[in-house]
Amino acid sequence: MTTMNVTTTTTMTTMNVTTATAAPTPSGRAAPPPEDAIGDMWMRFWFTPAGPWPLALVRILGGLVALALWASYAWDLETWFGPQGMISPALLAAWRSPWAASLFDGVTSPTALWLGYTAGGLVLLALTIGLATPLTTPLGALAFTTLLHRGPMLAGPADDVTAVILWCLAIGRAGDGLSVDRLIGAWRGRAESGATLRTRIALGLLRVHASVIAAAAALAQLRGDVWWNGTAAWWLTARVESRLVDLTGPFLASEYLMNLVTHALVGFEILFAAGLWFSTARRVVAPLGIVAWPLVGAVAGEPLWGLALAVLAVGCLPSERRGVYGPFWCSSPRT
Amino acid sequence: MPDHTPPPPPSEPVRAGLTVALGLYLVGLLLCVAGNSASGGSALVRTIHGKLFAPWMTLPWLDLGYDTRLTHAVAEDGDHWFEIRRLDAPASQTVVLPGPTIRGERAARWRRLARATALGEADPDREALLPAAVGAGAFGPWNTHDLSLAVMRHLPPDRGDVRAGNAAVAGRDDEAYAARVRLVDGEVQLIERTPPAELAPLVREPGP
Numbered sequence: 116m117t118t119m120n121v122t123t124t125t126t127m128t129t130m131n132v133t134t135a136t137a138a139p140t141p142s143g144r145a146a147p148p149p150e151d152a153i154g155d156m157w158m159r160f161w162f163t164p165a166g167p168w169p170l171a172l173v174r175i176l177g178g179l180v181a182l183a184l185w186a187s188y189a190w191d192l193e194t195w196f197g198p199q200g201m202i203s204p205a206l207l208a209a210w211r212s213p214w215a216a217s218l219f220d221g222v223t224s225p226t227a228l229w230l231g232y233t234a235g236g237l238v239l240l241a242l243t244i245g246l247a248t249p250l251t252t253p254l255g256a257l258a259f260t261t262l263l264h265r266g267p268m269l270a271g272p273a274d275d276v277t278a279v280i281l282w283c284l285a286i287g288r289a290g291d292g293l294s295v296d297r298l299i300g301a302w303r304g305r306a307e308s309g310a311t312l313r314t315r316i317a318l319g320l321l322r323v324h325a326s327v328i329a330a331a332a333a334l335a336q337l338r339g340d341v342w343w344n345g346t347a348a349w350w351l352t353a354r355v356e357s358r359l360v361d362l363t364g365p366f367l368a369s370e371y372l373m374n375l376v377t378h379a380l381v382g383f384e385i386l387f388a389a390g391l392w393f394s395t396a397r398r399v400v401a402p403l404g405i406v407a408w409p410l411v412g413a414v415a416g417e418p419l420w421g422l423a424l425a426v427l428a429v430g431c432l433p434s435e436r437r438g439v440y441g442p443f444w445c446s447s448p449r450t
Numbered sequence: 451m452p453d454h455t456p457p458p459p460p461s462e463p464v465r466a467g468l469t470v471a472l473g474l475y476l477v478g479l480l481l482c483v484a485g486n487s488a489s490g491g492s493a494l495v496r497t498i499h500g501k502l503f504a505p506w507m508t509l510p511w512l513d514l515g516y517d518t519r520l521t522h523a524v525a526e527d528g529d530h531w532f533e534i535r536r537l538d539a540p541a542s543q544t545v546v547l548p549g550p551t552i553r554g555e556r557a558a559r560w561r562r563l564a565r566a567t568a569l570g571e572a573d574p575d576r577e578a579l580l581p582a583a584v585g586a587g588a589f590g591p592w593n594t595h596d597l598s599l600a601v602m603r604h605l606p607p608d609r610g611d612v613r614a615g616n617a618a619v620a621g622r623d624d625e626a627y628a629a630r631v632r633l634v635d636g637e638v639q640l641i642e643r644t645p646p647a648e649l650a651p652l653v654r655e656p657g658p
Contacts, residue, residue, distance in 0.1 A: 157469070162459070187555035190552075190556055209575075210579060210580070214504055259511075260509070263511050264509075271558055271559070272516075282510055327479060331516035332516065332517065332518045335488065340523075341521065347521055353606030354604065355606075356529035356557075356604060357557075363619050367613060415520045417520075419555055
C-alpha cells in the first residue's frame with residue numbers, strides 16, 4: 116500500500132521506497148529478507164523437534180536389512196577373515212585407506228572371530244527390537260562398519276546405505292517408540308517421550324542422504340551411453356548370475372518396453388532426489404520410493420540395496436502422512 | 451500418558467554449534483561424493499577431501515561416492531566368479547565360487563571379491579595382492595599348496611545380436627584373470643597366466 120501511495124508523487128521516490136521495503140505478501144505482512152528466509156528454512160528443517168515413531172519405524176526396517184547383510188557373512192566368515200583366511204591383515208594394510216580400521220583386525224583365533232561376530236549380530240538384533248537403544252544404536256553402527264572395514268572388497272551398495280541408516284539411528288532417539296525400551300518404560304509407569312531435537316536431526320540427515328544417494332546414482336548412470344540410448348535395462352537383466360528377474364524375453368520382444376524401463380529407472384532417481392525438497396512433491400515421491408526402490412533393486416540385481424533405499428524413503432515420509440498411521444504405532448504426538 | 455509438552459527450543463549457542471557441525475558434515479558429504487566419483491575428482495577436491503574430511507569420514511564408512519552406476523555395458527560390469535582347481539591332484543574337480551548353491555547377498559559378496567581380484571590387476575599399487583591372498587586363503591580349505599586360480603566373467607550378449615540370431619541369449623564366459631598360486635618354502639608364489647590373446651603371434655618371415 117505504501118508503495119502505491121508514493122507512486123503518485125514521484126517515480127524516483129517510488130524506486131527508493133520499493134527497494135527499501137520488502138514486498139507485501141498476500142496476507143499483507145512483509146516477507147522476510149532472503150537471508151532470513153534461508154535461515155528460517157534451515158532452523159525449521161533441523162531444529163523443529165520430531166516425534167519418535169518415524170525413526171522407530173526406520174530402526175525396525177533398517178535393523179532387519181542390517182541383520183540380513185550381517186548374516187550374509189556367516190557361512191564364509193573363517194574363509195574370509197579367519198587366521199588363514201583370504202583377506203589377511205597384511206592384504207588390508209596395503210589395500211584399504213590409512214584411515215580405516217576394524218575391531219576384527221586384532222582377532223587371531225576362530226573362536227574370537229565367532230564371538231565378535233555373534234556379539235555384533237546380537238547388538239543388531241537388540242537394535243531392531245529396540246532393546247537398550249541408547250547403547251545398541253551406536254554399538255550396532257560401530258559393529259556393522261567395523262565388519263565392512265575388515266573386508267572392504269566384499270562390501271556393496273546395500274552396505275553403504277545401511278551404514279548411513281545405522282549412524283542416523285545412533286544420532287536420534289530411535290528407541291522412544293515401537294520398542295522393548297518403550298514397553299519397559301510403560302510397565303514402570305514412565306511417560307512416553309514427545310518430540311525431540313535429536314530425532315529431528317536424525318530424520319533430516321536421512322532425507323539429505325536419501326537425496327544425495329539417489330542423485331549420485333543417477334549421475335553415475337548418466338555417464339554411460341546405455342542409460343541414454345535406452346538399453347541399460349537389457350544389460351542388467353542379461354546378467355545371468357546376479358539377476359533376480361529374467362526380463363530378456365519381454366525386452367527382446369519390445370524395444371520400447373526396454374527403453375521405458377531404462378528411462379523410468381533414471382527418471383525415478385532424479386525425481387526422488389529432487390522431489391524430497393518440495394513439500395507437495397514429497398507427499399508423492401516418498402511413498403513412491405517405498406514401492407519403487409525395491410523394484411529398482413530387483414531389476415538391478417541388488418535387492419538389499421533397493422530395500423535399504425526404501426527404508427530411507429520411510430524416513431522421508433511427510434509428517435501428515437505418518438499421522439494417518441500414528442495411532443497404530445504409538446500414541447506420541449504427530450509432528 | 452504421553453508427554454505432549456513441546457520441548458524447550460535449544461539455546462542459541464547449542465543451535466550455533468549444531469549448525470556449524472551440520473554444515474561441516476554436509477560439505478564433507480558433498481566432497482566425498484565428488485572426490486570418490488568413478489570419473490576421479492579434481493586435484494582441488496581431492497586435496498580438500500583427502501586432508502580435511504577423509505580422516506574422520508572413512509572410519510564410520512561415510513567416505514563414499516554412492517555412484518551406483520549399475521551398468522555401463524562394459525566387461526567389468528558382468529558377473530565375476532572364481533574357478534579354483536588343485537594342481538597337485540589332477541583328478542580333482544574345479545570349484546566354482548559362488549557355486550549354484552550360494553545365493554543372495556552371500557553370492558554377491560563372492561562376486562565382488564572376484565571382480566576386485568580381476569580389476570585390482572589394473573592398479574599398479576594393488577597388482578597381485580588379492581590373487582595371492584585369495585589363493586593362499588584357499589590352501590587350507592582345499593588341502594593343497596598348489597592351485598590354479600581363475601577369475602571368470604560373464605559377458606551378456608548384445609540385444610541386436612540375439613535378435614539377429616548371431617548370439618545366444620545366455621551370452622558367453624571370458625577369463626578375466628588366471629594364475630597359479632603355490633606355497634614354496636613357506637612363501638606364496640604367484641605365477642600369472644597370460645591370456646593367449648595377449649601373446650604376440652609368431653610370425654614366420656616369408657621364405658624366398
